[in-house]
Amino acid sequence: AQSVTQLDSQVPVFEEAPVELRCNYSSSVSVYLFWYVQYPNQGLQLLLKYLSGSTLVKGINGFEAEFNKSQTSFHLRKPSVHISDTAEYFCAVKSNYQLIWGAGTKLIIKP
Amino acid sequence: DSGVTQTPKHLITATGQRVTLRCSPRSGDLSVYWYQQSLDQGLQFLIQYYNGEERAKGNILERFSAQQFPDLHSELNLSSLELGDSALYFCASSGQVGSGELFFGEGSRLTVL
Numbered sequence: 001a002q003s004v005t006q007l008d009s010q011v012p013v014f015e016e017a018p019v020e021l022r023c024n025y026s027s028s029v030s031v032y033l034f035w036y037v038q039y040p041n042q043g044l045q046l047l048l049k050y051l052s053g054s055t056l057v058k059g060i061n062g063f064e065a066e067f068n069k070s071q072t073s074f075h076l077r078k079p080s081v082h083i084s085d086t087a088e089y090f091c092a093v094k095s096n097y098q099l100i101w102g103a104g105t106k107l108i109i110k111p
Numbered sequence: 112d113s114g115v116t117q118t119p120k121h122l123i124t125a126t127g128q129r130v131t132l133r134c135s136p137r138s139g140d141l142s143v144y145w146y147q148q149s150l151d152q153g154l155q156f157l158i159q160y161y162n163g164e165e166r167a168k169g170n171i172l173e174r175f176s177a178q179q180f181p182d183l184h185s186e187l188n189l190s191s192l193e194l195g196d197s198a199l200y201f202c203a204s205s206g207q208v209g210s211g212e213l214f215f216g217e218g219s220r221l222t223v224l
Contacts, residue, residue: 032211043113043201043215044154090154094211098167103153 002026002095006102013081014110021076021105023091032094033074035065038104039087047089050074061085083109114138117202117216125224129190132219136183136204142166143185144205144213145177149198160185192223 007022025031035047048059055067065076074091086109091102114137124130136143145157147170156169160179171177174192179185189196199220203213 034211036213041217043115043217044203044213045113045215046212049211092211098156098159098169099211099213101154101156 002031002093002100004091004093004100004102006089006091006105008105009103010106010108012108012110015083016080018079019077019081019085019107021089021091021107023074023076023102025072025074025091025093025100027072033065033067034092034094034099035059035063035074035076036090036092037087038090044090047076081107081109083111085109113214113216115202115204115214115216117200117219119219120217121220121222123222123224124192126192126194128192128223129188130192130221132187132189132200132202132221134185134187134202134204134216136185136202137206137214140204140206140214141183142205143179143183144203145171145185145187146201146203147198148201148218152198157187189221192221194223197221197223 003026005024013019033050036044037047038044048057050057050067058064063078088104088106090104092099116135118133141162144159147155157171159167163179177187199218201218203215
């Protein structure tokens with residue numbers, strides 16, 4: 001069965017610094033990968049997705065993620081974070097028409 | 112605004128009681144998903160419906176049940192409530208089965224006292 005591991009439960013970072021949120025999945029023949037974001041007191045929304053093609057995927061709000069098949073990773077990056085990026089970020093992989101979710105990573109922006 | 116509407120936004124009730132949470136999916140979406148989010152368990156998939164039929168079941172307790180009606184809205188019924196059922200309950204909808212792209216409502220926060 002597929003599984004998703006988000007290695008960090010919290011990532012503190014200074015405002016305007018770069019950030020990387022890590023996500024690893026168990027290997028499979030083909031994978032569809034997703035990052036969702038949950039802002040405080042809101043539901044989740046899709047940040048970006050990888051279905052096929054270019055391994056570098058760009059999403060909303062300046063985020064991007066890179067699919068690395070050999071390392072079974074799909075890390076999320078942003079070159080410069082803002083206070084408004086404070087949220088919880090969830091990585092997910094599609095398996096048999098269902099999404100398998102990671103435990104989430106809280107991004108904490110320090111002023 | 113995702114287009115998914117959940118009511119009520121907040122609910123406080125006592126142990127042993129029963130509550131019903133309601134979800135209206137985005138216009139045209141046939142799939143509805145229910146999730147539970149709590150501090151200790153994280154985001155847990157409960158159940159999925161597609162066009163009125165149960166499609167997949169996750170970690171849903173026997174005390175919980177759901178259904179999707181002909182107008183595609185869905186209800187999640189939670190009975191014999193326990194303190195541990197206190198959580199955020201999210202509904203999500205999807206237009207394309209298996210696409211992985213879900214649209215979430217803002218959730219119903221249930222507090223069991």
